[in-house]
Amino acid sequence: MGAQLRVYKRRIRSVTATKKITKAMEMIAASRVVKAQRKVAASAPYATELTRAVTAVGTGSNTKHPLTTEAETATRAAVLLLTSDRGLAGAFNSNAIKAAEQLTARLQAEGKEVDTYIVGRRGLAHYNFRERKVAESWSGFTDEPTYADAKKVAGPLIEAIEKDTADGGVDELHIVYTEFVSMMTQTAVDGRLLPLRLEEVQEESSAKGEILPLYDFEPSAEDVLDALLPRYVESRIYNALLQSAASKHAATRRAMKSATDNAGDLITTLSRLANAARQAEITQEISEIVGGSAALADATAGSDK
């Protein structure tokens, strides 16, 4: 076998092996998306009920709460960025990071100091590499987040917002995550969690045009709000974590699908080249034989005379 042909054969073998791996990863990701989507759907009733309750307290009482009132001049803000632990998901992580950086730039332009909180090793690695300060980070659960994980993340954030700005607390809490729109579309979005914009929450919950009744609060509106808001933040973070996980799996699936397709194309091209090389080799051998035998025939014909 010619040297050229051997090289082609070897490359075909290695690309075939790669294709098998990416195909397997694609299938794993596909099954995980479905599972993650189911979890997003399962968390929806809790989130809707909680949003309804928050709206009810927020609109049904004149309670002032640090988590619902905007500071007149906000000077410090926290940004929570949700990324994944592992890569191989196309532009998933870089999109989220880019969105967070735009948000940070915007907040800084408004004259606010920004504390960054990060979920996921990828985002953390990005910030560490650039030696930027990260207030706190979590990782290890981004593939399948549980409610306990969301609580773990929400704890320090709620603490920071309840603290006075002068003691290192923050006035605002923003979250950047990847919204799961469909299997094909996932977009990095940013949103302000706190202080609550009641109008927005209201819009979300009363899309059906229902009128909220006048509630009796047990024990009191303030206490209910005190207990309710942290849960609301936790549930929002939980929902964002779940969506981010589903998006990550969908992005992985897509990236691995195109990798598999590419490998297939590469194999086709390489086999064509290998076939051409083989043909050239055969043609060369034939012409060598023909040429040799012709020379031999000429020589014998000459010696006969």
Add this chain to the structure above:
Amino acid sequence: MAAELHVALVAADREVWSGQATLVVARTTSGDIGVMPGHQPLLGVLESGPVTIRTSDGATVVVAVHGGFISFADNKLSLLAEVAELADEIDVQRAERELERAKAEGDDAAERRADVRLRTVAAR
């Protein structure tokens, strides 16, 4: 037919139970409260503890609720809990083991959780 109210008991990650009921008894921070059909709109903070639901076919469902809220309006009652377990789902032996372990280690939160589970099973 007696009046009924619709109950939805949702935990953070799933819907635990939903159906028609005639009476729901839960413990809020300011004491036990019983909700029957036609109750005034209500929003309260729940204590960890068993919640008893008398369903419209006369059966009783007992649920262990670990912190959460109760909200009632338009004859629809929602119980929101971070963690909620039906009495049937609770593994008594495991809860007892947990209780002992928590007592030995002085882990108050775990002790309370196990205690709520056992009380729920006892109330069934």
